[in-house]
Amino acid sequence: MNLKSLIAAAAVVLTLGATGGAAAQEKLEKTDIKIAVGGKPLLYYLPLTLAERLGYFKEAGLNVEISDFGGGAKSLQALVGGSADVVTGAYDHTIQMQAKSQPIVAVVQLGRYPGIVLAAVNSAGSIKSAKDLKGKKVGVTAPGSSTNFMLNYVLTKNGMTPEDVSVIGVGGGASSIAAIKRGEIDAIVNLDPVISQAQSDGDITILADTRTEKGTMDVYGGPYPAAVLYTRPDFIKENPKTTQALADVFVRTMLWLNKASTEDVLKVLPEEFFLGNKTLYAQAFEHSKPTYSPDGQFSQAGAEAALTVLKAFDPAVKSADIDLSKTYTNQFVADALKRLNK
The missing domain is CATH 3.40.190.10 (Periplasmic binding protein-like II)
Incomplete structure (x- = not known):
């Protein structure tokens, strides 16, 4: 390797250390993390697989075990039952669980349109x-x-x-x-x-x-948060640095995805995700790319739209006094963006 290559390689290492590894330099309360997901190969949950395969969890000092279930309801059950620490799942569940007096909090938004x-x-x-x-x-x-x-x-x-x-x-x-x-x-x-x-x-x-803004508006009448990273309030209280590390990883992934080409994404993913047709998967990704959040932040308008939708068919939500401010927080995303944009 020549001198120019060595300098370039060193620069890459320094850059990675300054971004992905910042949280890892602090002592995390919990490093072994169990993440539940309902349908990992779905493009709805693409940020999870990207974070895993880009090595961002490891760089943040996290040893992650991912359990894939048949749907989001089952991954939620894993969180409630204690076999998962955090979930990549639908924002809707944060509202439904508050109605059942079992609060969960979304800490990073992965999808700004549902893509369903x-x-x-x-x-x-x-x-x-x-x-x-x-x-x-x-x-x-x-x-x-x-x-x-x-x-x-x-x-x-x-x-x-x-x-x-x-x-x-x-x-x-x-x-x-x-x-x-x-x-x-x-x-x-x-x-x-x-x-x-x-x-x-x-x-x-x-x-x-709902893979586009127009389609989302046609169905839901407004912006609608989709996949998020959520967990229990007690997990956040007991593990604030670990929660921040997780937020850093997912925000870093969203920023990478926002700039990545289709080819960049395909290079990272496992072959089995393509369902035997890589070209078709590439087209599917391009259809779904607009659905991803550019930076992981939540909006009050999106939360209100989700509440309106759930009230339409869920009697428990309709009869409950829902405090949307307890269903999500932008605190960890804001701190992650400050750190990653330095």
Whole structure:
């Protein structure tokens, strides 16, 4: 290696140390962290996989174990049951759990649009719009997950109730594609890369699409927070430095993702994420890229939109006095941005 290369390599090391390793220089209260997620290969949770494979957790002094569940409701259960420390899951759960007097707090926003798509399965042949869903079998990632919430809201908007359809958990990967092809469901609510794969195969027709700002506005009437990093308030109180380290990792990932090309992202991901078609996955990523938060910060408008949606179909939320200020905090993101932008 020549002198110029050595200098360049040293500069890279110094840069990494100044950004990703800042929190690691402080003594963390807890270094072994269990993260739960419901559908890790979904583009909804891409920042988690990027953070893992870019080595940001290790650079922050964190030894992370990721448990992947069939849907967001199951990863939430892992947090409540104590088998997970933190979750990458839907912001909606922070509101629902406050209504149940089991508070959880979102500390980093990963998605600013949900990226969830409602589509008719073409072989079913009888669904032309959301109004035709009554009495149909609808596949979601898992009952009680964000995909289920979107379905419930769309049904409510169209004069129906969640009980007017049969909800079937189909997961967020190859199992959901198989459910479509076997004719087990009449419609599906899912995310990329599943949606792009099914659309490419000619198996579905899209009815509602929240992968864009316009589509999100059409469905929800406003901005809508999607995937977040959330945990219990007691975890934050007992582990403030560890929580900050986690926030640093995810904010650093969001900043990287904001600047990354499609090729940059594909180089980082494992082959099994591509569902056998890397080109199609690349297209799916490009469809979903606008959904990611540019910097991890929450907005009050987004929180209010989520509360309005949940009130429409969740009796517990509708009857509860929800304090949105307790469902999220920008404190850790703000500190992370200060550190990373130095």
